[in-house]
Amino acid sequence: MxxxxxxxxxxxxxxxxxxxxxxxxVDGAQIAGCCDxxxxxxxxYARTYGIGYATTExxxxxxxxxxxxxxxxxxHxxxxDLCIRAARAGKHVLVEKPLALSVEDCLRVGRAVKETGVTLMTGFKMRYYDLVQRARDLMPKPLMLTMQMMDNRWPGDFWANDPVKGGGNVLSQGxxxxxxxxxxxxSDPLEVYAAGGNYYQPTGVVDNVCATFKFANGVVASWVQGDCRVPAAVSKFFLQAYDADRSVTLSDRLTRMVVSTPADGVAETRSSETGFVEENRAFIHALQNGLTAPIDHRDGLFATLMVLQAFASIRSGKPEPIAALMAELAG
Ligand SMILES: NC(=O)c1ccc[n+]([C@@H]2O[C@H](COP(=O)([O-])OP(=O)(O)OC[C@H]3O[C@@H](n4cnc5c(N)ncnc54)[C@H](O)[C@@H]3O)[C@@H](O)[C@H]2O)c1
Structure with a gap:
């Protein structure tokens, strides 16, 4: 047991x-208290989910x-601050994305995790989508990737569009x-070149971006993120991976996979949109067995840094470093 x-x-x-x-x-998980x-x-929340106590503290x-x-x-x-306080109290942490709003804050979290030895997991549930896992297994040596996430317009007064509380949809979902x-x-990303910016959101946040990443193993990736409008043909989330002679396309919110190979032609697979249960199960399993988090603060930091350096590239008009900056900052 x-x-x-x-x-x-x-x-x-x-x-x-x-x-x-x-x-x-998830077996072996129990919510003991909740706070808002x-x-x-x-x-x-405590009533709905049968939780022992509720507090504002x-x-x-x-x-x-x-x-x-x-x-x-x-x-966001x-x-x-909450991650750091929890780590210093010796508690393990699951934190929703983004890990933090600035590189400095991501690094502060990283240092607290290192000093205290707690397990911290960043909530990237999409890694647990059934077809994402399968597409990754099919492509051990990808050459090129494309990722698009295009949402319907986020309301201007939504907290996530507040530059202080949220940072905008590109940072939040990107x-x-x-x-x-x-x-x-x-592999880790070496650099990013990006164009885009604030087109219409009244709070001035970056609302649409188009970027190219170069990875250390030679993979190149193209990224489109924004909230102009969900493209009906491919849905909000759309991912493609290519190696020397095959392509894998995930559409319909990553629930439809089409693989094309010279030998086998075209094959289609459907699955459901999963992720939250698997993410929680993986975290609880890691804690029960004394394992490191399957998605840790370094993953949270890299993802945040990829977005923030894309913003830096929009401002500078030049490619901006990622892995070197990470090494220097983490130094
Ligand atoms: N993984 C995903 O697919 C996904 C989807 C949506 C949102 N999110 C993330 O989840 C997080 C929360 O988003 P949401 O949509 O649930 O927002 P929400 O506004 O519905 O809920 C946030 C809650 O936190 C409370 N809160 C804020 N500061 C607090 C504090 N210091 N102490 C206690 N309570 C506090 C607020 O009162 C609010 O009830 C964000 O990081 C968001 O990006 C993740």
Whole structure:
């Protein structure tokens, strides 16, 4: 019988609900307490998911000796501080993307993880999509990748479009895209050249970007991210991988895979949109077995840095470094 991992939730919003539903399907996971800035929301969450107590004090959750792991499911500007406080209290952490809003904050989290030895996982659920895993297995040596995530327009007054709280849709959702590119490339990105910027969002955040990444193993990747409008033909998420003579295309929110090879022609596979349950199961499994996180703070840092250096390239009009900067910063 596996050890029960007792969890404290900080942030009882939309994604908090998804994690609670996912955790209910994971053996050996139990939510012990929950916290939100709004008491009514925390209490409603506790009632809905049968949780022992609700509070507005995150330090009560973090200091609770009966809690093994903290889920940081708040707006982006509080991720770094909550992760660091949790790590210093000896708690393991699952943090939603992005790890933080700045390179400095990502590094602060990295240092706290290193100093305390806790397990910190960044919530890149898309790595767990069934067809993403299969596409990656089919392409051990990719040459070129394309990733597009084009959403419908995010409201101008949505917190995620606030430059301080959220950073805009390209940073918020683009972390998923960049993490997938790095996951599929099986290598670290050396540099990025990007164009785009703020076209219409009233808060001034970068709302659309088009970029090219070069990876250390020679893979090149093209990335389109924005919120002009979901393209009906391919859906919001669209990923393609090529090696010397094959192509793999994932469309329909990564639930349809079409593989084309000279020997076998064209083959289509369908699957469902999974991820949250598998991500939670992987985290709980790592804690139960004393393993490192399958997606750690370094992955969170790289994905954030890929987006932030694309923004730097938009400003400079030149390619900007990624891996070298990461080495220098992490030094
Ligand atoms: N992985 C995914 O597919 C996915 C999808 C959507 C959102 N997200 C991420 O999940 C996180 C939360 O997004 P959401 O859509 O649930 O937002 P939300 O606004 O619905 O919920 C956030 C909650 O956190 C609470 N909160 C904020 N600061 C707090 C603090 N210091 N202490 C306690 N509670 C605090 C807010 O009151 C709110 O209830 C973000 O990082 C977002 O990018 C991930």
């Amino acid at each position: 596996s050890k029960t991992i007792r969890i404290g939730i900080i942030g009882c919003g939309a994604i908090g609900a998804e994690h609670a539903k996912a955790l209910a399907q 800035l709004t008491m009514a929301r925390a209490e409603e 995150h330090d009560r959750i973090i200091a609770d000796p009966d809690i093994d792991a903290i889920y940081v499911l708040t707006q 500007d509080s991720h770094a 972390c998923h895209s960049c993490d997938l590119l790095r996951f599929m490339a099986r």
